[in-house]
Amino acid sequence: MTQFYLSLEDDLMLRFGSERVKAILEKFKVDxxxxxxxxKMISRQVExxxxxxxxxxxxxxxxxxxxxxxxxxxxxxxxxxxxxxxxEDKALKPVIMQMIRRTVEHFxxxxxQKEQKDWNLQAILDFAIAAMINEDSxxxxxxxxxxxxxxxxxxMDRAEANYALKEKxxxxxxxxxxxxxxxxxxxxxxxxxxxxxQMDQLRQSIGLRGYGQLNPLVEYQxxxxxxxxxxxxxxxxxxxxxxxxxxxxxxxxx
Numbered sequence: 001m002t003q004f005y006l007s008l009e010d011d012l013m014l015r016f017g018s019e020r021v022k023a024i025l026e027k028f029k030v031d032x033x034x035x036x037x038x039x040k041m042i043s044r045q046v047e048x049x050x051x052x053x054x055x056x057x058x059x060x061x062x063x064x065x066x067x068x069x070x071x072x073x074x075x076x077x078x079x080x081x082x083x084x085x086x087x088e089d090k091a092l093k094p095v096i097m098q099m100i101r102r103t104v105e106h107f108x109x110x111x112x113q114k115e116q117k118d119w120n121l122q123a124i125l126d127f128a129i130a131a132m133i134n135e136d137s138x139x140x141x142x143x144x145x146x147x148x149x150x151x152x153x154x155x156m157d158r159a160e161a162n163y164a165l166k167e168k169x170x171x172x173x174x175x176x177x178x179x180x181x182x183x184x185x186x187x188x189x190x191x192x193x194x195x196x197x198q199m200d201q202l203r204q205s206i207g208l209r210g211y212g213q214l215n216p217l218v219e220y221q222x223x224x225x226x227x228x229x230x231x232x233x234x235x236x237x238x239x240x241x242x243x244x245x246x247x248x249x250x251x252x253x254x
Contacts, residue, residue, distance in 0.1 A: 066217055067203055068222045071196075078192050085184050087222040091173065092180040093163065096243055097156075099236040103131070104155045106233065112148040124151065131241040133158050183246070187238040196233045199224060208213045 085092065107127045111120040121143045129135045132155065143151055170176045203221055206216045 015143060025232075042074045070221055071199060071253070074195075074199075074224070074228050078188065082185065082188055085181055085188075087183070088177070091177055092184065096180060096184070096239060097163070098133070098160070098161050100132075100244070101152075102157060102241045103233075103236050103240045104152055104159070108148050108152050108155070128155055128158075131237065132162065132244045159240075159244060164244075166246075166248060179248070180243070184239055187235050187242060191231050191235045195227065198227060202227070 046059075054237055085095070108124060111123045113119075124143060125138065125140050128138055138158070142154065146154065166179070167176055170179060203220060206220045209216055209219050
């Protein structure tokens with residue numbers, strides 16, 4: 001027969017012990033001191049409680065691994081792209097220009113919806129001045145009368161001209177490559193660090209959504225994906241802004 005040392009305060013019995021067991025202990029006036037109880041019924045109850053605890057622990061560990069999988073997948077994407085930038089020995093212009101184009105398209109599409117009279121050309125101009133072009137070299141009239149695609153093409157032409165100016169200022173291909181890497185890696189490292197903190201905060205708070213009959217893991221995966229996409233958009237905007245608005249000096253170092 002299995003022997004167990006139990007107490008009325010024992011965590012297993014408090015969490016998983018049946019009312020029947022508690023009633024028996026109270027009937028026999030078992031106090032809070034540990035006592036030796038020899039009973040098949042008590043043994044079965046405690047064994048069942050232990051199994052439920054072990055099952056709960058397994059479910060917890062499984063869920064932790066599923067949460068970790070979300071961050072692992074995101075980390076693999078960021079680290080792979082970061083390593084590609086570090087190891088690149090050719091100009092990163094195609095990478096940067098694609099970032100700039102996606103950023104420009106995003107801002108233009110947001111502010112040119114519905115009818116043309118409802119377009120917010122001022123917001124597009126503010127974006128161009130903040131992230132791409134000197135204020136004294138562009139005005140609202142440069143955007144007026146153009147279709148969305150034409151506005152995008154105009155801003156991309158200005159970005160190409162700005163890029164060519166950076167190449168002339170650095171005059172050396174290796175310096176240009178170094179400058180491109182400095183900008184990209186600085187932005188990626190900063191945004192990724194912030195994203196890790198935000199994902200950690202999300203993970204700590206996501207359990208509360210279970211009270212609203214929502215699956216915390218599904219909510220974490222959904223919000224985590226949305227936050228990751230937002231981080232990528234922020235990376236591309238900051239790369240656009242830092243690269244096109246930076247003043248070149250000859251002491252650029254990573």
